[in-house]
Amino acid sequence: MNDSLIFRLMREEDIDQIVEIEKLSFATPWSKESFYNELYKNQFATYVVLEDGEKIIGYCGAWIVIDEAHITNIAVLPEYRGKKLGESILTKIMEVAREMGAKSMTLEVRVTNIVAQNLYRKLGFNNGGIRKNYYTDNQEDALVMWVNL
Structure with missing residues (x-):
């Protein structure tokens, strides 16, 4: 991973x-309000962003409830795809979930999304x-x- 890329927790800005x-x-993207609610109203939500300078190039969210984590969404800007950044982001959220006490993690993926399934496997x-x-x-x-985990 390139040195200018950093992980951090999501902020309102x-x-x-x-x-x-x-x-x-995504065909049915989440709204601005949905992410605001995740940040301020969902005590179980944790979001990690991957930043290149001032630009967010990817993110991943998870709900961590007791010892289980559930991935809500993960995405990388189209022009940054194919560079193993999705793998880096998912690895990071797995580490964060483990640190927060999660013992397992689940997610849903479209049955036709073989690229994502291969990453998860x-x-x-x-x-x-x-x-x-x-x-x-x-x-x-x-x-x-x-x-x-």
Whole structure:
């Protein structure tokens, strides 16, 4: 990873940049209000951002409840994809969750998103089951994956 890249926890002033990454990454992106609520109203939410100078280039969120962590979202700006930054961000949130007492982590991923599934498997995630019609934009099924931390 390049020396100008740093990880840190999300702050309120990051939300506009994160919403832009959401819009470039997902068919049904989260709103500005959703991220604000995650930051200020959800005691279980933790978000890590990856910054290149003043620019946020990726982020990942998790809900950490007792000893379980659940990935809510992870995204990298399109022009930064293919450089193993998603892997770095996910590795970082796994470390943070472990430090906060999580013993396992789960996530959902589209059954057609093989690139993401391969990344998750590389980091030790296993298939856990299918959530039928999970994605509201097209009713696609989600593959549930989990890993012991």
